[in-house]
Amino acid sequence: MFSGFGHKFFNLDGASTHHIINEIGYKHALEKTKKNGFPGIISLDLNSGYYGPDGKWSKKFSRVSHHMYNPITDQGEAINNAIDAFKIAAKDLDSDNRLHRKIAHFTCARGLHFVVDGLTPAHHYGHKIHGVKGPADWYDPHWNHAKSPHYNILFKRHGQFELMCAIYMFFNTKKIIKNYRILRKHRSIDPFDNPDHLKIFLKKKAIMINQTQVYEKFLAGKKIKEQIIKETFPEIIHAVEIYIRSLYLLAATQKKHGRFYIRIPRPSDIKRAFLQVLVSKKPKNRNPVWEKYFKSRSRKNLENNRDNTGQNS
Ligand SMILES: [Zn+2]
Numbered sequence: 001m002f003s004g005f006g007h008k009f010f011n012l013d014g015a016s017t018h019h020i021i022n023e024i025g026y027k028h029a030l031e032k033t034k035k036n037g038f039p040g041i042i043s044l045d046l047n048s049g050y051y052g053p054d055g056k057w058s059k060k061f062s063r064v065s066h067h068m069y070n071p072i073t074d075q076g077e078a079i080n081n082a083i084d085a086f087k088i089a090a091k092d093l094d095s096d097n098r099l100h101r102k103i104a105h106f107t108c109a110r111g112l113h114f115v116v117d118g119l120t121p122a123h124h125y126g127h128k129i130h131g132v133k134g135p136a137d138w139y140d141p142h143w144n145h146a147k148s149p150h151y152n153i154l155f156k157r158h159g160q161f162e163l164m165c166a167i168y169m170f171f172n173t174k175k176i177i178k179n180y181r182i183l184r185k186h187r188s189i190d191p192f193d194n195p196d197h198l199k200i201f202l203k204k205k206a207i208m209i210n211q212t213q214v215y216e217k218f219l220a221g222k223k224i225k226e227q228i229i230k231e232t233f234p235e236i237i238h239a240v241e242i243y244i245r246s247l248y249l250l251a252a253t254q255k256k257h258g259r260f261y262i263r264i265p266r267p268s269d270i271k272r273a274f275l276q277v278l279v280s281k282k283p284k285n286r287n288p289v290w291e292k293y294f295k296s297r298s299r300k301n302l303e304n305n306r307d308n309t310g311q312n313s
Pocket of ligand 1: 001053067113117
């Protein structure tokens with residue numbers, strides 16, 4: 001899937017589909033959960049894009065077959081890579097060794113990258129080329145490995161599909177979140193406590209997305225925007241949420257490692273803080289009766305809000 005413009009200075013360019021999917025999945029999985037050393041969204045952001053697997057791939061360090069998964073033939077390593085990363089992260093997120101914990105943070109973002117790659121319809125095409133030792137070890141009729149990623153994004157169907165999805169994601173994020181919440185009501189969000197079961201879940205999800213034929217429709221020149229927004233993205237986000245929930249369950253980062261986590265505010269934090277200041281203005285009139293009234297009202301509001309969020313989650 002589209003990883004942004006692949007530039008070290010624009011790693012967080014806001015156009016990367018991987019970043020946005022991770023953020024939505026993460027917020028649904030863990031927003032109100034104590035992190036206790038579990039990677040925050042910013043950690044996932046920083047280890048994605050140019051500093052994630054696609055950066056290495058564009059510099060031709062990483063094999064193409066590692067980013068692909070053909071659900072018909074079960075070839076391509078994307079989902080296996082996601083599970084390998086899961087196992088490392090689950091073991092080391094709570095390690096006493098600081099370097100191991102750092103690697104586990106990186107590995108978590110890496111695993112999520114491969115979850116999304118393995119479920120992206122354009123990554124379900126082609127087959128492994130045997131005997132090739134270099135990075136271009138996968139035959140994809142719609143991607144030319146001899147040319148740059150930018151060339152492929154402009155002129156080849158695989159790249160065009162991902163760019164199109166990125167544009168849909170960028171301009172319809174709110175709609176996609178809304179659709180995801182609808183889908184989520186009909187899906188289990190229970191985490192897996194066994195990586196092998198998670199692997200089966202991801203492979204089944206890949207088959208399911210593949211069967212929707214959205215990429216084939218795109219190749220045939222049909223309009224796919226509605227399907228991408230209503231079905232494809234919500235299904236991928238569901239897998240990301242389950243992956244994060246399962247990792248959180250197994251990593252069980254109970255220990256506190258006595259170091260500061262500097263939380264870098266995101267635009268949504270600033271917006272929330274701003275709204276809080278505006279909304280929770282106390283009345284100037286210090287009349288005790290009024291104060292009592294406002295207190296009971298705000299408590300009632302709080303309870304109402306809690307009920308609402310209870311329904312949402
Ligand atoms: Zn990739």
